[in-house]
Amino acid sequence: MDTKGINKIPIPLFLESISIYPERKCNGYWMYKSFITPNQRSGSLKVSSNNLWIDYSLNNTGGTLIDLILMIYPELTVNDIVYRFNSGIFSFQQQSNSIAIEKKKEEDGLIILNEYDIFRLPYLLKYLTEERGISDIEIASRYLKTYLYRWSNSKKDYWSLGTKNCLDGHVLFSKNFKTVTKQGYTIFENLGAKSRIYFEGILDFLSFLMIYPEQELLHDYCILNTVNNLKKTFENLPFRRGTDQIQIIGFLDRDTAGDKATELLRNKSDMYGSKFYDYRSTFKGKDLNDFLLGKY
Structure with missing residues (x-):
């Protein structure tokens, strides 16, 4: 655009x-x-x-x-x-006369009222499975929640799917809507994993699990939520586990921002002596969710 x-x-x-x-x-x-x-x-x-x-x-x-x-x-x-x-840092959709822009900061007034499992609302499940291709709900339920929230200047309640990040912020999304209450990356760890895979968004991560379900417990996963968070991950995520180097794998978007983030991730991996693999050549489309949906 x-x-x-x-x-x-x-x-x-x-x-x-x-x-x-x-x-x-x-x-x-x-x-x-x-x-x-x-x-x-x-x-x-x-x-x-x-x-x-x-x-x-x-x-x-x-x-x-x-x-x-x-x-x-x-x-x-x-x-x-x-x-x-x-x-996607400003995320918007011009469908059904609606639009959503990512909140700039937590003080803008989104209040999380409660969280539930993803089976709470059928229409959110339908969006996840039919429009985003996340067909294995059991897998998705291990990483997503359904959130009830409200804007501070409104009495109306809303529902979205989402997950937490490292700063206890919430990444929320539903049809025609995406927002974040506090910007930060999200980590999912597996005991004994010797590799870490980087994704830009939670739907890319879930798309990976739909394509490679047998890989779920073999890696640690870092969801950036925006490529601007990549440098923050270097401060808190070690490139070693015990005496072993952690392999770094990138499944970032196939665009200019993804190119720059991939190169930064490659350079940082080299600095720490970790092997780096850019797996963007294994899929077509802008990102893994587009690839899953056949949008290429």
Whole structure:
């Protein structure tokens, strides 16, 4: 997706996904209390039906969705925004008039109310099996939970599948939705394993287990949740187990971000004297879930 594609995403849906809601909806436009100059007491930011915005409290500054994201997240560049949408760090779907953007930080207000096994809701199981190809529910149940959650400014409860990461954050996903409460990688260890496999997302990991179920207990697994977490794993994951070197295996995405992460993983493995294997040549498509679904 390029900048033109990003700017076609409806601004009100983007703002709703990061828990920003209009003070009022009018015929053809939405009015928000300015979140750029938050000391404003009433709505001063207008989003028009042509998907452009203007903030009257900020010298009539306005523009496209990308311009707005740059105002909300001043640490980002346009290239950063394009990269995040295309790498899944900002995850979105434009289906059924819905959109979901990854939460920037835990303080944005997602509250986990309870967790259950993945058999709790049939429609989530149907999404997992029929739309993501994770057909062995018994295997999936060992790694996923069903979460009941709520946004802090809402009284409505929601359900998603998900898992925890190393910082006790939650990676949640369902149809047309993906978010994380606190960014971190996820580890699944097996006693005596002499190899560690890296994946970018939990669905890639589960896809691996659908393709190679006999491999489940033979390796440790590290799910990055975003390639930006790769360097963090080097601080806490040893490349040795006892006197043995751990083999490092990469099943990262077949894209520019995956290329860079794979090269970094290769170099770090070499530094620690561990053998590294890039297994991306063993599958077609952007990632393992695409390969499982035949999307290539």
